[in-house]
Amino acid sequence: MSSARSSALSPGERLGLGSDWDYALHLPLHYLDETRISAIASLRDGVPAVVQARIVHAEASAGGRKQLRIQVQDASGVLNLRFFHFYQNWQRQYAPGKLLRVRGEPRAGLFGMEMVHPTCHAVRPDEPLPERLTPVYPTAAGISQVWLRKAITGARARLEVREWLPADLLDRLQLPDIASTLDVLHAPPPDAPLHSLEDRSHPGWQRVKFDELLAQQLAQQRARLARSALRAWSLPARAGPQSLGQRLLQALPFALTLDQEACAAEIASNLALSQPMHRLLQGDVGSGKTVVAALAAAQAIDCGFQCALMAPTDILATQHLRKLADWLEPLGVRVAWLSGAQSRRERDTAVQAAASGAAQLVVGTHAVIQEKVRFHRLGLAIVDEQHRFGVAQRLSLRAKGLDDAPRSEANEAVREPHLLMMSATPIPRTLAMAVFGDLDVSTIAHLPPGRSPIRTRVFDAARRDAVIARVRALVAAGRQVYWVCPLVEESAARPSPMAPVRRSSTDRRKVPFVQTGGEALDLRNAEATHAELQVALGTDAERVGLLHGRMPASQKTQVMADFAAGRLRLLVATTVIEVGVDVPAATLMVIEHAERFGLSQLHQLRGRVGRGADASECLLLFTPPLSEMARARLLAIRDTNDGFALAQKDLDLRGPGELLGQRQSGVQMLRHADLHTDVALLEAARDAAVWLLRHDPLAAREHLQRWLGDRLDWLAA
Ligand code: ADP
Ligand code: MG
DSSP states (O other): OOHHHHTTSOHHHHTTOOSHHHHHTOOOSEEEOOSSOOOGGGOOTTOOEEEEEEEEEEEEEOSSSOEEEEEEEETTEEEEEEESSOOTHHHHHTOTTOEEEEEEOEEEETTEEEEESOEEEEOOTTOOOOSSOEEEOOOOTTOOHHHHHHHHHHHHHHOOOOOOSOHHHHHHHTOOOHHHHHHHHHSOOTTSOHHHHHTTOSHHHHHHHHHHHHHHHHHHHHHHHHHHTSEEOOOOOOOSTTSHHHHHHHHSSSOOOHHHHHHHHHHHHHHTSSSOOEEEEEEOTTSOHHHHHHHHHHHHHHTTOEEEEEOSSHHHHHHHHHHHHHHHGGGTOOEEEEOTTSOHHHHHHHHHHHHHTOOSEEEESGGGGSTTOOOSSEEEEEESSGGGSOHHHHHHHHHHHHHTOOOSSTTOOOEEOEEEEEESSOOOHHHHHHHSTTSEEEEEOSOOTTOOOEEEEEEEGGGHHHHHHHHHHHHHTTOEEEEEOOOOBGGGOOOOTTSOOOOOSSOTTTSOBOOSSHHHHHHHHHHHHHHHHHHHHGGGGGGEEEEOTTSOHHHHHHHHHHHHTTSOOEEEEOGGGTTTOOOTTEEEEEETTGGGSOHHHHHHHHTTSSOSSSOEEEEEEEOSSOOHHHHHHHHHHHHOOOHHHHHHHHHHHHOGGGGSOGGGOSGGGOSSOOTTTOHHHHHHHHHHHHHHHHHOHHHHHHHHHHHHGGGHHHHHO
16 A cells, blocks of 8 residues: 555544444553542542643743643642643633643642643533543554544444354353443443453453454355365376376385375375365475475376476575476476576576476476466466465465366366465464464474484584584584574664665564665675685685575575585575575584574574484574573574474464464454464364354354454455
């Protein structure tokens, strides 16, 4: 939305409020007690209060800082009011003798009690006091509480607040009905438990959170039902040793783990259906998702269809290409490569091959979903590190199958490709349920055998020299090492208008990380470290490589290839190696300024080692002082290798938003509920959603409408 347009928005639109229900569900942050009047003599420093008193004196000061002073008096004493922002006509309006009702926070000043910028209005002596606490709503600049209160009261008066949820459900969950919930939250009686209202533990708040979660779960269940009406090509697994999948398995140097087999079987049976698969394959870094994806691709290709695989970075896409081509090309599969970085001619050739069907497998970065790319017969789309892509990009890949789908009969329904998403960022169960409730999930829970666990140690950066000595010794012994350079902190970064804005996936909220100029500095930092380590490694200097985000893709690929082949032994890198690189011979990872990384990022980085049979180590260097959070993270990462346990820990430390790409999380749809604290409500909401859709579709529809209204379409995507 452009700023020019947003200035034309109504106050309601600016707050995202449209329907009467939107207003009714716009709930107070806290409350003011205006139900009692305090005597001026009883005011206490810093304790907000309402007084009712007559104006004795009003005067706008001339010279110096402009201000309006009004003195008021009741039977017990005198109070000074001060305004630094005021209109000229206030002076006339607040003439001596007028009776004012004033609310504010009294301060003991030089000349007795005073209130700065209280809210006040003239009243008649017999003007009644409010009987309810006064709500204070979340608002935006320029939208007054008075306007909001009026709008909300108006909307609530127009609404027919029907209870759609079954009484026994509410009883069981000990939740109040919706009408009394809205009453108590918008207009609590003076004796209401303010504390539980404001910390949102009050039963009314529980009800609201439950309703919100229920709406979200209903939307997801509905999306799931809607999808079951979509059609896809049935791609059943061929039986027998001559099938592509079987031949691939035979050619592999290892046997699948039980987890991999189970996941592959789940995917295989989905592919055989004529409804599109919509499945997330999750597994810790190094758990072996790629081969499971390759088997799925083989099944689609075996049925005469194409498969597209998309990865978020060039490095990662290149790795997939190399691995999949190694596995599948010897079996006769034609593989094409699509990347934004390739030459025009290469690209045109690949686009051609996708369109003609000559390429059976198309691997690439987001170039795969660009407009010009068409497929002849796309049966399966695979998205690696799916959380790096937005909803729109995923949908676009899915839609690729639609355009040119062959239709053997005139009345044949449009078919979608099956969709397999992969993620190495394990999502805790509650979060998966909240965000991907409409997704099937396959999990590789255990790493392939023969991996020795990574030993993680934490060092004060003061011992950096000892760490370098260790690196030197390992390299001399023929081992391979990653050295990850730190993100640069914002305070150190000089903004550069040329540098692309980079959002680090770490701890964005708590610690200010570089947004601008950081990449340039990260780079300088990495180059300096590279030079330093070359010197430190003496005769092995030419075996020290450098990899950073600013390098052209072809150069990155070359460096990675040199490292993979062992020509480079020590790879100094910025966090570009974060996802998916696979060099089993690397056994040591050093991470500088580890305190600046988020937990899941540390885990991802560490997952680059420990991929072979040799014992691996991860050394985390930190620079004191450590924040509490940073300390907790470093201890957590030191003490566990289990990505799922760490993800849960991360959720505990940071809350859900950070764990997922914000764009697609759906978590932002939650205004009131908190996935971190409201797990029990979430589970209850999921069960209730299933029940309602089956037994009371009308209630389900009304509930959705109430909560989501127009946003429903968006969610169904
Ligand atoms: P990720 O799940 O992180 O994408 P990869 O698919 O890259 O993991 O696999 C990590 C490494 O483990 C690769 O070198 C892969 O060939 C190897 N691998 C995968 N499955 C097995 C297995 N069942 N036994 C032994 N090694 C395996
Ligand atoms: Mg991978």
